[in-house]
Amino acid sequence: KLTKLDDIVSLCKRRGFIFQSSEIYGGLASCYDYGPLGCELKRNVRQAWWKAMVQMRDDVVGLDSSILMHPLIWKASGHADHFSDLIVECKKCHTRTRVDHLTDKDGRTAEESGGEPADTKDKVCPNCGTVGNFTEPMAFKLMFETEMGANADDRMTLYMRPETAQGIFANFRNVLDTTRVKVPFGIAQIGKSFRNEVTTKAFIFRTREFEQGEIEFFCEPGTDDQWYEHWKQQRFDWYVSLGINPDNLRMRDHAQDELAHYAKGCVDIEYRFPFGSGDWQELEGIANRTDYDLRQHQRGMRSINDWIEAGRDLTKIELKEESQDYHKGPLSYFDEQQKKRYIPYVIEPSAGIDRSTLAFLVDAYDEEELEGGPRNLLRFHPDLAPVKAAVFPLVKRDGMPDIARNICDGLKKHFAAFYDEKGAIGRRYRRQDEAGTPFCITVDGQIKEDNCVTVRHRDTMVQERVNVDQVLNYLRDGMDN
Ligand code: ATP
Numbered sequence: 001k002l003t004k005l006d007d008i009v010s011l012c013k014r015r016g017f018i019f020q021s022s023e024i025y026g027g028l029a030s031c032y033d034y035g036p037l038g039c040e041l042k043r044n045v046r047q048a049w050w051k052a053m054v055q056m057r058d059d060v061v062g063l064d065s066s067i068l069m070h071p072l073i074w075k076a077s078g079h080a081d082h083f084s085d086l087i088v089e090c091k092k093c094h095t096r097t098r099v100d101h102l103t104d105k106d107g108r109t110a111e112e113s114g115g116e117p118a119d120t121k122d123k124v125c126p127n128c129g130t131v132g133n134f135t136e137p138m139a140f141k142l143m144f145e146t147e148m149g150a151n152a153d154d155r156m157t158l159y160m161r162p163e164t165a166q167g168i169f170a171n172f173r174n175v176l177d178t179t180r181v182k183v184p185f186g187i188a189q190i191g192k193s194f195r196n197e198v199t200t201k202a203f204i205f206r207t208r209e210f211e212q213g214e215i216e217f218f219c220e221p222g223t224d225d226q227w228y229e230h231w232k233q234q235r236f237d238w239y240v241s242l243g244i245n246p247d248n249l250r251m252r253d254h255a256q257d258e259l260a261h262y263a264k265g266c267v268d269i270e271y272r273f274p275f276g277s278g279d280w281q282e283l284e285g286i287a288n289r290t291d292y293d294l295r296q297h298q299r300g301m302r303s304i305n306d307w308i309e310a311g312r313d314l315t316k317i318e319l320k321e322e323s324q325d326y327h328k329g330p331l332s333y334f335d336e337q338q339k340k341r342y343i344p345y346v347i348e349p350s351a352g353i354d355r356s357t358l359a360f361l362v363d364a365y366d367e368e369e370l371e372g373g374p375r376n377l378l379r380f381h382p383d384l385a386p387v388k389a390a391v392f393p394l395v396k397r398d399g400m401p402d403i404a405r406n407i408c409d410g411l412k413k414h415f416a417a418f419y420d421e422k423g424a425i426g427r428r429y430r431r432q433d434e435a436g437t438p439f440c441i442t443v444d445g446q447i448k449e450d451n452c453v454t455v456r457h458r459d460t461m462v463q464e465r466v467n468v469d470q471v472l473n474y475l476r477d478g479m480d481n
Pocket of ligand 1 (some may be wrong): 133163195197205206207208209210211212282283284285350351352353354355356
């Protein structure tokens, strides 16, 4: 099956899944809005993640931390100094591109052709097509800055968080002190992140404002390899359980020279997206971050006075050195059973909610040639489908609309249902196919004799007569299987 991204983009726009942000003003690059169907889909992706990662587990708790945080957090995490992309500018058209995203005339990045990343001699400008005409690589900072406070003595530069993870580390102590969690345990959160991306790409794949679902799983050093393997498997299986074809998924281990200096291991779960060179693109990263983050935040906590004395200016300070007995510091953990104190290691599965929404859209998209013409449909897993059931009166008379409305209202108490009486029945079915609705229910004149309605299945188009009183159970069974 070859799905083109253009087909997805046009379906999303046509059916109100996803719009360009600020479209009536000409649009804002790399920002998108989710329309009526899209926001339901994304909400379901979020909910499926939360249910599997938090609610169904005994060892993970949830968190919702604020986007704006103390600026020192970003000094401690390393983002303030190092979170930048290496970019070059085309000398002819002045388009800036991430060095690792540049491709040669065969569409291969440096990584794919085995070349040196900084060697741009054979690389093509993605805007004007000029070859090898770039400036020297330079660092481009990715964090958006903003200002907080009105007065000279409380004014400071803040950063829009570029990941949700740091809010979790900053609350590690709070969660330990207020709940019954014991290592090993995880803290999960879903929320917005912001990055001033240089090369933006393919629809909602890479945007400047996006949502992440992240877990920091804290474990005893020495057990980290085992938990790393656990999370790799859990996260891979999550996508498959929601309908992604495993042939379109793979795990790619980072090479040793690709790893951040503190990371012990990192793997990307990649999905075969229908664009770009090679098509396989990161969906989620899972890393063994060791005890790096908690240790860094202990240094950050000790640097507060330096920061105040420097006029609350991050650029004027260096983090304090780590203390000798850091393993007994404020972010350490005391294991009651073993009578042992240590800084936990962290396994971090970091997923993109928008990016996985795109993968679910791409994977669900299908076109069929039928006698009456082509049928476009989204074969969403029922948990993800924006609308679970649509209810139609066959015609707008003989009391059918009232009965259909009644059925629809009854279903709405349990899940998203949609009533539609406009247009030919075949067209109503096709509209729901395109929205990914698993079931359509049609009320026709025969109901007066048999008290039954017709239930049509999206994927097979098979139709069955079902007693009105049994419709809810019937749909529930269908959605569970
Ligand atoms: P890249 O190197 O491709 O820019 P990254 O490795 O920096 O990405 P991470 O920091 O590991 O990405 O982010 C974790 C996840 O968050 C990614 O796998 C992706 O799903 C999502 N994500 C990151 N940046 C963006 C973005 N700009 N737009 C949409 N999703 C994103």
